[in-house]
Amino acid sequence: MKQYLDMVKYVLENGIKKENRTGVDTISNFAYFYRVDLSEGYPLLTTKKMYFNSMLKELFWYLSGEEHIKNLRKDTKIWDAWADEEGRLETAYGRFWRRYPVPETHLDGEVFADESSKWVTRESNGQLVFDQIGYVIDTLKEMKTNPNHKNGRRLIVLAWNPGNAAISKLPPCHYTFAFNVLGNKLNCHLTQRSGDIALGIPFNLACYSLLTMMIAKECGYEPGEFAHTIIDAHIYENHIEGLKEQLKREPLKLSKIEIADKPFDELTFDDVKLVDYVSHPLIKFEVAV
Numbered sequence: 001m002k003q004y005l006d007m008v009k010y011v012l013e014n015g016i017k018k019e020n021r022t023g024v025d026t027i028s029n030f031a032y033f034y035r036v037d038l039s040e041g042y043p044l045l046t047t048k049k050m051y052f053n054s055m056l057k058e059l060f061w062y063l064s065g066e067e068h069i070k071n072l073r074k075d076t077k078i079w080d081a082w083a084d085e086e087g088r089l090e091t092a093y094g095r096f097w098r099r100y101p102v103p104e105t106h107l108d109g110e111v112f113a114d115e116s117s118k119w120v121t122r123e124s125n126g127q128l129v130f131d132q133i134g135y136v137i138d139t140l141k142e143m144k145t146n147p148n149h150k151n152g153r154r155l156i157v158l159a160w161n162p163g164n165a166a167i168s169k170l171p172p173c174h175y176t177f178a179f180n181v182l183g184n185k186l187n188c189h190l191t192q193r194s195g196d197i198a199l200g201i202p203f204n205l206a207c208y209s210l211l212t213m214m215i216a217k218e219c220g221y222e223p224g225e226f227a228h229t230i231i232d233a234h235i236y237e238n239h240i241e242g243l244k245e246q247l248k249r250e251p252l253k254l255s256k257i258e259i260a261d262k263p264f265d266e267l268t269f270d271d272v273k274l275v276d277y278v279s280h281p282l283i284k285f286e287v288a289v
């Protein structure tokens, strides 16, 4: 994928050396932006072998809304370093995507959805929570018959919760995304505060592109573009050689995705098939914890 290789090249050439909490220094760039057209194929990197199955398990873990990795860690180790022995995490994307806490005490005049909303439920511990994915999907469906829907430019999912993020071991990196409809195309923009170009970004790109395709199918749109802003886009110093090796490789034809004909919330791992994926060999990168 040209856009990815351009980013690698740009950050290697223009990035500034920076220290960070991990002890492995990075070359960092401020606010990198790229976009890919999903009608050209599925943007799974071909210049190294990608672990599509790990990424797919991770996406279904987000969609499950689980706040822990007790199930995810049976299938992939990619989140193990940030959880405790019981699989508990201080922050989990899916918990906020699907079960964002809703306050029950309001200031005068302020509004919050309550249990009468179709996206709000009360959990067994008494907490009211909001399903942001459900809200986006239902609104996108309503927009098919009402293009002037009042929430048409408010299709936002937020994984950031300040009271959690300020003290968490690992607050969300890809912390908010927005959907946008143009014609019959569904576009998605992801904002990421911090992006590990060798390891995290290829997963994030593949994950959100697939999510956009799944939501487009569910709601009756064609997949449009995936656009990605990465605020601190960085290359860890011990990833430079592997990325330079990738730059020497010619990108191959993009793969495709087939999604089973099922309602979105019934889709599982086996319902998503990666078709015609060919890639250059694996490049091993060590993850900075």
Ligand SMILES: Nc1nc(=O)c2c([nH]1)NC[C@@H]1CN(c3ccc(C(=O)N[C@@H](CCC(=O)O)C(=O)O)cc3)CN21
Binding pocket: 050, 051, 054, 076, 077, 078, 079, 082, 170, 196, 199, 200, 201, 203, 283, 284, 285, 287, 288, 289
């Ligand atoms: N430094 C750092 N980079 C990240 O990308 C990252 C974090 N930390 N912390 C939280 C999550 C975990 N993520 C990860 C963690 C590991 C891999 C990884 O090791 N990928 C390998 C092998 C994948 C596998 O074994 O399935 C790869 O080659 O892609 C990828 C994403 C993304 N995030």
Ligand SMILES: O=c1ccn([C@H]2C[C@H](O)[C@@H](COP(=O)(O)O)O2)c(=O)[nH]1
Binding pocket: 020, 021, 170, 171, 173, 174, 194, 195, 196, 197, 199, 200, 201, 204
């Ligand atoms: O989905 C993800 C999750 C994490 N990352 C990377 C970005 C950074 O290299 C680390 C997080 O460290 P912070 O000090 O909290 O920024 O993980 C990613 O690229 N994608």
